[in-house]
Amino acid sequence: MEFERHACDILIIGSGGAAAMAALSARRQTASVTIVSKETSLVGGATIMASGGISSVFNPEDSPEVFFNDILRGGGYLNNRKLARILAECGTEAVLKVEHYGLLLDRKSRDAFNVVKKGEGHSWPRGLLDRREALGFCHGLGQALLTSGTQFLSEVLIFKLLLESDRTVGAIGLSLISGNFIVFSAKAVVLATGGLGAIYETTTNSDMLTGDGYALALEAGAALSDMEMVQFLPLAFPYPRSRRGTIIGMCSLFGPDTRLYNNRGEQYMEKYDPERKEFSTRDIVARGNFIEIMEGRGTASGAVILDPRNNDTYYRRRFEDTCPHIHKMIREVFGDGAADWKETLEAIPSQHFFMGGVQIDEDCKTAVPGLFAAGEVTGGIHGANRLSGSALTEIFVFGDRAGKRAAVYAHSQKKISSQPNSVKSGIEEAQQMFETVNKDGSRPFEVRRKIKKIMWQYFGPVRNEADMKMGIKKLQEIHETDMSALTLGSGHMRYNRERFQAIETLFMIRTALLVANAALMRRESRGSHFRTDFPYTNDNLWLKNIISKQSRDGKVAYQTKDIGDEAFLAGW
Amino acid sequence: MEVTFKIYRFDPDQDKKAGYDEHQIQAERGETVLSLLQKVSENIDPTLAFRFACGKVKCGECSVNVNSIPCLACEKQVEPEILVEPLAGMPVIKDLVVDRQKVIDDLSCRSSWLSKDKKPFDTLSDVPPSDLQTYIKLSGCYQCLICQSVCPVISDDPDGFVGPLGLLWLSQMVMDPRVQFEWNEHMDAMVGECIECGACWQACPAGEIMLEKSFELLRSKNEMSSE
Numbered sequence: 001m002e003f004e005r006h007a008c009d010i011l012i013i014g015s016g017g018a019a020a021m022a023a024l025s026a027r028r029q030t031a032s033v034t035i036v037s038k039e040t041s042l043v044g045g046a047t048i049m050a051s052g053g054i055s056s057v058f059n060p061e062d063s064p065e066v067f068f069n070d071i072l073r074g075g076g077y078l079n080n081r082k083l084a085r086i087l088a089e090c091g092t093e094a095v096l097k098v099e100h101y102g103l104l105l106d107r108k109s110r111d112a113f114n115v116v117k118k119g120e121g122h123s124w125p126r127g128l129l130d131r132r133e134a135l136g137f138c139h140g141l142g143q144a145l146l147t148s149g150t151q152f153l154s155e156v157l158i159f160k161l162l163l164e165s166d167r168t169v170g171a172i173g174l175s176l177i178s179g180n181f182i183v184f185s186a187k188a189v190v191l192a193t194g195g196l197g198a199i200y201e202t203t204t205n206s207d208m209l210t211g212d213g214y215a216l217a218l219e220a221g222a223a224l225s226d227m228e229m230v231q232f233l234p235l236a237f238p239y240p241r242s243r244r245g246t247i248i249g250m251c252s253l254f255g256p257d258t259r260l261y262n263n264r265g266e267q268y269m270e271k272y273d274p275e276r277k278e279f280s281t282r283d284i285v286a287r288g289n290f291i292e293i294m295e296g297r298g299t300a301s302g303a304v305i306l307d308p309r310n311n312d313t314y315y316r317r318r319f320e321d322t323c324p325h326i327h328k329m330i331r332e333v334f335g336d337g338a339a340d341w342k343e344t345l346e347a348i349p350s351q352h353f354f355m356g357g358v359q360i361d362e363d364c365k366t367a368v369p370g371l372f373a374a375g376e377v378t379g380g381i382h383g384a385n386r387l388s389g390s391a392l393t394e395i396f397v398f399g400d401r402a403g404k405r406a407a408v409y410a411h412s413q414k415k416i417s418s419q420p421n422s423v424k425s426g427i428e429e430a431q432q433m434f435e436t437v438n439k440d441g442s443r444p445f446e447v448r449r450k451i452k453k454i455m456w457q458y459f460g461p462v463r464n465e466a467d468m469k470m471g472i473k474k475l476q477e478i479h480e481t482d483m484s485a486l487t488l489g490s491g492h493m494r495y496n497r498e499r500f501q502a503i504e505t506l507f508m509i510r511t512a513l514l515v516a517n518a519a520l521m522r523r524e525s526r527g528s529h530f531r532t533d534f535p536y537t538n539d540n541l542w543l544k545n546i547i548s549k550q551s552r553d554g555k556v557a558y559q560t561k562d563i564g565d566e567a568f569l570a571g572w
Numbered sequence: 573m574e575v576t577f578k579i580y581r582f583d584p585d586q587d588k589k590a591g592y593d594e595h596q597i598q599a600e601r602g603e604t605v606l607s608l609l610q611k612v613s614e615n616i617d618p619t620l621a622f623r624f625a626c627g628k629v630k631c632g633e634c635s636v637n638v639n640s641i642p643c644l645a646c647e648k649q650v651e652p653e654i655l656v657e658p659l660a661g662m663p664v665i666k667d668l669v670v671d672r673q674k675v676i677d678d679l680s681c682r683s684s685w686l687s688k689d690k691k692p693f694d695t696l697s698d699v700p701p702s703d704l705q706t707y708i709k710l711s712g713c714y715q716c717l718i719c720q721s722v723c724p725v726i727s728d729d730p731d732g733f734v735g736p737l738g739l740l741w742l743s744q745m746v747m748d749p750r751v752q753f754e755w756n757e758h759m760d761a762m763v764g765e766c767i768e769c770g771a772c773w774q775a776c777p778a779g780e781i782m783l784e785k786s787f788e789l790l791r792s793k794n795e796m797s798s799e
Contacts, residue, residue, distance in 0.1 A: 132712040240602035489618025
């Protein structure tokens with residue numbers, strides 16, 4: 001069996017800011033750090049797509065305590081308190097660190113943070129907006145990686161974590177460029193693979209976010225929490241097809257006089273949140289938009305009407321300045337009138353973020369010795385709903401932390417090599433998928449489309465028992481039938497993206513089933529999880545996390561645990 | 573709309589020289605070149621290699637030449653006749669895929685200014701507003717490598733000149749008040765190699781301002797040092 005080998009102390013899997021921050025902090029303490037990414041951008045992933053800003057305590061009257069309370073309230077009190085507190089307390093320091101590693105962040109004046117936005121659910125203005133959106137700090141961190149001595153392996157997909165005596169000792173990857181397998185050995189592995197946007201038909205994320213980290217961690221024996229908690233953003237482009245789902249944002253970006261209307265001219269958000277209306281948290285506005293469209297009160301293109309016309313011109317200038325890419329796309333899609341806020345726009349809700357994920361402790365350790373995790377792949381920080389701007393804060397705070405802790409751990413460990421048998425069986429599994437060329441089964445892109453449709457239809461912003469049962473049945477059919485008969489269009493080695501996609505499709509279906517089963521289990525509505533058959537929050541029964549864990553026979557068990565119960569985190 | 577879609581093909585494992593495939597494809601208004609490439613690989617030819625990541629005009633990974641003009645495939649809208657080729661002057665891995673990592677790694681090895689230490693600090697450093705304005709304009713890069721691809725000086729001297737991106741990085745360091753900067757002869761020489769043809773400014777999908785500003789800045793630095 002042929003494969004390449006790669007050895008390092010710390011192996012970081014991921015394409016975005018969490019991976020970069022982990023690498024940069026680990027490199028301060030450890031000789032050999034490797035990032036493996038599915039992309040070629042040094043810092044890409046979901047991070048480069050960000051536009052809404054970085055939320056932290058920048059205002060002297062604000063405090064970490066108030067931010068912490070906002071995070072919990074926004075998250076429906078499902079949050080892991082320890083992690084939420086770290087986010088609230090360490091955000092500003094982490095932002096400074098980003099600037100220290102890389103490019104200068106945008107500023108209000110000579111030496112003051114450019115905080116310009118009070119986002120939905122925040123008690124204070126906390127949104128640090130940047131005129132380059134995320135491009136500035138992504139390329140700044142990228143430059144820092146280039147000079148840090150971090151090894152960067154691009155376009156490699158990790159499809160299996162290697163364990164010996166329950167400890168993570170490496171991983172197996174597939175190189176897109178050569179088509180070769182690569183066996184990695186490492187003392188510690190950091191998962192920073194981002195979220196799962198690609199399992200949804202309509203998403204603000206790229207098609208690269210196929211839930212890899214959830215599937216890898218689950219198989220390795222880690223516990224996952226709150227897998228039902230999928231965030232939808234209220235405003236995204238409805239058309240053309242190649243722009244569908246691309247981020248527009250939240251009403252607050254357009255200014256305080258922004259209104260949403262349905263096709264009858266009703267300002268419908270009054271129904272869903274009479275007090276905050278359009279400026280309610282993103283879960284509620286996204287749901288309002290979804291219901292209006294679903295119940296036939298949308299526009300001819302199946303969207304709601306976004307009206308920014310009554311805002312002061314200050315906000316339009318702010319928008320043009322701080323969201324240049326979105327503004328350009330608004331002009332391209334809706335025309336000059338809409339871009340100048342003289343006409344209305346249309347918008348649809350779109351999958352945006354995932355609150356659930358791999359359980360970690362304050363040191364970013366998962367339940368599996370040697371396996372750390374940071375960023376969107378982890379669960380618990382944001383509970384049932386995330387506040388605006390705190391995803392970037394999260395990757396900076398926890399990426400840095402994961403790298404540091406992984407380096408400390410790696411120092412205390414001897415390297416264990418993986419057994420030839422586990423390497424062999426891992427590679428054979430993948431090879432079997434690649435050998436099914438030109439058979440009768442479905443191609444990966446066809447199966448992906450099916451999964452995306454099912455997730456959007458049955459596990460979107462509005463859910464109910466009967467639909468979810470139907471959805472699970474369909475997902476199971478895909479898992480059992482389509483996946484075993486998956487067929488590839490070509491058997492070539494070099495840059496065969498369909499091989500990547502075949503493995504990603506397996507991650508997608510596994511992740512989709514986790515989301516679906518956890519969603520069916522939670523018989524209440526909380527945060528982003530809304531059920532028409534259980535429309536209210538039920539603290540008596542459901543102020544609990546749902547934990548998903550795979551047993552040795554491969555079955556996934558879903559159970560509830562009290563908030564703050566750390567039984568699933570091994571003390572290693 | 574019926575599109576005549578011509579695609580550059582080259583597999584170094586099999587082909588002695590590059591060729592072109594031609595397909596007639598139905599496209600809708602506003603559809604992108606990336607979307608057509610996906611249609612080809614899904615329905616016509618699964619061996620076609622092309623690169624993309626975000627698909628939403630942010631990451632710069634899908635840069636290609638369309639009708640001989642470099643662009644992002646996820647941004648470029650379809651026309652009745654389309655010829656897609658890899659970015660000119662880049663090492664081709666297969667078909668439309670070029671070796672981006674090699675280009676970036678080589679460039680960073682030759683851009684000694686990237687490793688300039690930044691002073692440690694625990695508060696935001698003090699940046700004059702006018703410098704910040706310039707700096708922000710210099711740092712909204714997609715890293716799509718289009719500027720490097722169109723630079724005639726690089727195509728004459730691929731191992732010598734650092735190109736527009738290398739100079740952009742240099743100009744960022746010059747504008748960064750935290751970097752202790754000593755302008756040296758090597759930098760002088762690099763700036764002097766640019767022939768000011770403007771090809772990179774005009775081709776940059778992030779807008780002309782960035783590279784133009786970068787060049788102006790470095791030229792003034794260069795003139796100051798020669799006085």
